[in-house]
Amino acid sequence: MITVNYFGNIAEATQSNSETLNHNSMSLAELLDLLNSKYAIAQFPFQVAVNRKIVSKQQALNIFDSDEIALLPPFAGG
Amino acid sequence: MKKVFLEGAISPEFIADSIAKHQSKHSIGAHNIFLGQVRADEVGDQKVVAIEYTTYEEMANEKLHEIREAAFEKFDLTCLHIYHSLGTVKVGEICIFVFVSSPRRKQVYEATEWLVNKVKEEVPIFGKEILDNEEHQWKVNS
Numbered sequence: 001m002i003t004v005n006y007f008g009n010i011a012e013a014t015q016s017n018s019e020t021l022n023h024n025s026m027s028l029a030e031l032l033d034l035l036n037s038k039y040a041i042a043q044f045p046f047q048v049a050v051n052r053k054i055v056s057k058q059q060a061l062n063i064f065d066s067d068e069i070a071l072l073p074p075f076a077g078g
Numbered sequence: 079m080k081k082v083f084l085e086g087a088i089s090p091e092f093i094a095d096s097i098a099k100h101q102s103k104h105s106i107g108a109h110n111i112f113l114g115q116v117r118a119d120e121v122g123d124q125k126v127v128a129i130e131y132t133t134y135e136e137m138a139n140e141k142l143h144e145i146r147e148a149a150f151e152k153f154d155l156t157c158l159h160i161y162h163s164l165g166t167v168k169v170g171e172i173c174i175f176v177f178v179s180s181p182r183r184k185q186v187y188e189a190t191e192w193l194v195n196k197v198k199e200e201v202p203i204f205g206k207e208i209l210d211n212e213e214h215q216w217k218v219n220s
Contacts, residue, residue: 007134008204009216049202052137070134070202076217077131077162077203078114078174078194 002026002063004035008073010046014039028061031069047072082142083133083164087171088113096159096177106156106179110186112194114174116167124209128168129217134202145196153189155180160197166208 001020011017021034028048036042047054049070055061063069084092093113100106119126142160149158159177167173174197178189197203198219205217 005134007132007202008206049134049137052134052140070137072134072202073204073216074218075198075200075202076205076219077201078198078219 001065002031003066003068004031005068005070007070008076010039010041010044010071010073013041013044023063024065026063028055028057028059028063031063032057035071041071045074080142080146080159082139082160082162083135084161085163085165087163087167087173088161088175090172092161093172093175096175100157100179103156103179105181107181108183108186109177109179110190111178112174112176112190113172114194116169116171116173118169119207121207121209121215124211124213126169126207127210128166128208129173130166130206130208131162131164131173132204132206133162133164138201138203141201142197145193145200148196149189149193152192153178153180153185154182155185155189158189158193160193162197162201162203 002023003020005018006014048057049072051068116129156179161175163173176190176193178186180186206214207217208214
């Protein structure tokens with residue numbers, strides 16, 4: 001199971017703060033395509049964190065079971 | 079891990095109490111404080127009445143820990159405190175409190191500016207600006 005956390009306007013679009021995907025392994029590109037087909041997330045600016053570290057959306061990266069993914073809209077602290 | 083996130087606005091009493099707690103630390107010669115207050119921005123013919131803050135808390139705490147460590151490396155500080163609100167903060171209320179202390183004055187100005195910039199740029203905090211017609215928009219730091 002891969003966990004994906006949503007925040008800000010992306011959590012609004014997905015109508016959820018978090019979901020688990022029934023996959024053991026997939027590339028980051030495949031994951032983003034899947035989420036875009038479900039929620040049209042490509043319309044929003046966001047960064048991706050894998051296990052709490054920001055990664056490039058273009059990075060050739062495989063996501064595995066138990067990885068924690070987060071889609072992070074622009075930060076607005078302060 | 080130092081506690082950063084507080085539910086709701088940061089009260090003037092909390093800030094006063096934080097200052098008082100440092101009176102027993104006699105190596106300190108200078109404090110500097112940054113307070114961020116929620117502003118009633120105009121959005122078309124509406125106004126912002128509050129901001130609802132959320133965070134990715136696990137990542138935010140890791141990032142804040144790195145920022146703290148880096149600040150102690152970079153500046154000659156006795157101590158530093160960062161507090162940020164979660165949940166609803168109304169216009170006129172305080173949402174961020176950064177408190178830097180050092181033996182001498184010069185370092186605290188630089189460190190405060192550096193810390194506030196780092197928190198705004200690198201910590202995953204999100205702000206939903208509530209307008210007076212109850213609609214909302216998502217805050218983006220410029």
